[in-house]
Amino acid sequence: MNLDSETKAVELPDDHGTELRLWLRLLTCTTLIEGEVRSRLREKFDVTLPRFDLMAQLDKVSDGMTLSDLSKRMMVSNGNVTGLVERLVESGHLDRRTSETDRRVQFIRLTKLGRAEFRKMATEHEKWIADVFGDLSPKDIRELMRLLAKAKGSAQRSAKARSA
Amino acid sequence: MNLDSETKAVELPDDHGTELRLWLRLLTCTTLIEGEVRSRLREKFDVTLPRFDLMAQLDKVSDGMTLSDLSKRMMVSNGNVTGLVERLVESGHLDRRTSETDRRVQFIRLTKLGRAEFRKMATEHEKWIADVFGDLSPKDIRELMRLLAKAKGSAQRSAKARSA
DNA sequence: GCCAATTGCTTGAAGTTTAAAGAAATTGCA
DNA sequence: TGCAATTTCTTTAAACTTCAAGCAATTGGC
Missing domain, CATH: 1.10.10.10 (Winged helix-like DNA-binding domain superfamily/Winged helix DNA-binding domain)
Known part of the structure; x- marks a missing residue:
C-alpha cells in the first residue's frame, strides 16, 4: 500500500482553494464598492x-x-x-x-x-x-492595476477556451 | 501672476484618474468572471x-x-x-x-x-x-489577495464614514 | 407590567437582467 | 439575381434586485 499517494489524494484532491478565496475576495470588494456607488x-x-x-x-x-x-x-x-x-x-x-x-x-x-x-x-x-481607494498608496494602485490586468487576460483566455 | 499655481489648477483639478481606472478594471474583471460562472x-x-x-x-x-x-x-x-x-x-x-x-x-x-x-x-x-486564474503565479495570487484585502478595508472605511 | 424602539421578515412597485425567440435589414456567395 | 446566413434590434417571460412601507414579535427602559 502506497501511503504517500493515498494521503495526497485525500488531502489534496487538487488544491484550488486559494483561487476560490481570491475570487470571493474580488467579488466582495466589487460588491461593496458597487453598493456604495449605487x-x-x-x-x-x-x-x-x-x-x-x-x-x-x-x-x-x-x-x-x-x-x-x-x-x-x-x-x-x-x-x-x-x-x-x-x-x-x-x-x-x-x-x-x-x-x-x-x-x-x-x-x-x-x-x-x-x-x-x-x-x-x-x-x-x-x-x-x-x-x-484612499488607503492605497500609489504603488499599491499600480500593483493592483498590473495584477488585475493579468487576471483579466487569464479570465478571457479561460472564457474563450470554453466557448471554442 | 503666478504661473505655477495657475498651471497646477488647470492640469490637476485633483487627479483622481488612476483610482477611477482602477475601479473600472476591478469591475471589468469581476463582471467578466461572474458572467463566465453564470x-x-x-x-x-x-x-x-x-x-x-x-x-x-x-x-x-x-x-x-x-x-x-x-x-x-x-x-x-x-x-x-x-x-x-x-x-x-x-x-x-x-x-x-x-x-x-x-x-x-x-x-x-x-x-x-x-x-x-x-x-x-x-x-x-x-x-x-x-x-x-490559471495564468497567475502563486506569488501573483498572494499579492492580489493582500492588495484586495487592503482595498476592502479602505472601501469599508469610506462607506462607514459616509453613513456616519 | 407597560409601551416605545428595535428586529425579523414579507409585500409591492419599479427597475434591471438574462435567455430565448423573433422581426427586419443587410451581406455574401453561388 | 436569388436566397441562405448574419447582424441589429425588439420582444417576451421569468427571475432577480432594490427600496420603502408595513406587520408581527421581541426587547429594553421605566
Missing part, C-alpha cells in the same frame, strides 16, 4: 447605477454609439440596453437616430441635458472612488 | 448564480441560518432573500423552520437533495475558478 448615486442624484453606466459610455464619444456597441461595452445583453435606452430617451437624457445607410442601426447620443447632468455626477463619482 | 452554471447544471450563491452560504453551516444572516453574508437586501428562499424551498433544495424561542425567526437549511446537488456543483465551480 447608494450615493441614488441619494445625491436620484439616478440608478445602470443609467449612470450607460451615460458614462456615451460620454466618452461625441458622435454617438449603436445599441450593439453599448451592450458589448457594458457587458450586458442587447435586450437590456433596449429597455435602458428607452427610459433614458423618455426622460430626455438620450437621443436616438436611425442610421441612413443601415436601417437596423440606431445611433444613440447624450442630449445636451443628458451630458450636463452626467458631467455633474461624474465629477462627484470620481471623488467618491478616490476616497474609496 | 453561463457555466446554467449550461452544466441549469441553475442561476444567485441560487448557487445562496446554497454556498448554507453549505458552510450544518445547522441552518436565518434570513437576516443570509442577506448580510450575501450583501443583498432582505426582500431579495425572501424570494430566493421561497423558490428554493419550492424546488425542494431548502427547508425552513420557525424558531421556537422567537417566532419572527426562520431557520433555513439545505435539504439532503439540496446539499448533494450543491456539492456536485461546487466541485466543478472550484475547477472553473482555478482555470480562470
Whole structure:
C-alpha cells in the first residue's frame, strides 16, 4: 500500500482553494464598492447605477454609439440596453437616430441635458472612488492595476477556451 | 501672476484618474468572471448564480441560518432573500423552520437533495475558478489577495464614514 | 407590567437582467 | 439575381434586485 499517494489524494484532491478565496475576495470588494456607488448615486442624484453606466459610455464619444456597441461595452445583453435606452430617451437624457445607410442601426447620443447632468455626477463619482481607494498608496494602485490586468487576460483566455 | 499655481489648477483639478481606472478594471474583471460562472452554471447544471450563491452560504453551516444572516453574508437586501428562499424551498433544495424561542425567526437549511446537488456543483465551480486564474503565479495570487484585502478595508472605511 | 424602539421578515412597485425567440435589414456567395 | 446566413434590434417571460412601507414579535427602559 502506497501511503504517500493515498494521503495526497485525500488531502489534496487538487488544491484550488486559494483561487476560490481570491475570487470571493474580488467579488466582495466589487460588491461593496458597487453598493456604495449605487447608494450615493441614488441619494445625491436620484439616478440608478445602470443609467449612470450607460451615460458614462456615451460620454466618452461625441458622435454617438449603436445599441450593439453599448451592450458589448457594458457587458450586458442587447435586450437590456433596449429597455435602458428607452427610459433614458423618455426622460430626455438620450437621443436616438436611425442610421441612413443601415436601417437596423440606431445611433444613440447624450442630449445636451443628458451630458450636463452626467458631467455633474461624474465629477462627484470620481471623488467618491478616490476616497474609496484612499488607503492605497500609489504603488499599491499600480500593483493592483498590473495584477488585475493579468487576471483579466487569464479570465478571457479561460472564457474563450470554453466557448471554442 | 503666478504661473505655477495657475498651471497646477488647470492640469490637476485633483487627479483622481488612476483610482477611477482602477475601479473600472476591478469591475471589468469581476463582471467578466461572474458572467463566465453564470453561463457555466446554467449550461452544466441549469441553475442561476444567485441560487448557487445562496446554497454556498448554507453549505458552510450544518445547522441552518436565518434570513437576516443570509442577506448580510450575501450583501443583498432582505426582500431579495425572501424570494430566493421561497423558490428554493419550492424546488425542494431548502427547508425552513420557525424558531421556537422567537417566532419572527426562520431557520433555513439545505435539504439532503439540496446539499448533494450543491456539492456536485461546487466541485466543478472550484475547477472553473482555478482555470480562470490559471495564468497567475502563486506569488501573483498572494499579492492580489493582500492588495484586495487592503482595498476592502479602505472601501469599508469610506462607506462607514459616509453613513456616519 | 407597560409601551416605545428595535428586529425579523414579507409585500409591492419599479427597475434591471438574462435567455430565448423573433422581426427586419443587410451581406455574401453561388 | 436569388436566397441562405448574419447582424441589429425588439420582444417576451421569468427571475432577480432594490427600496420603502408595513406587520408581527421581541426587547429594553421605566
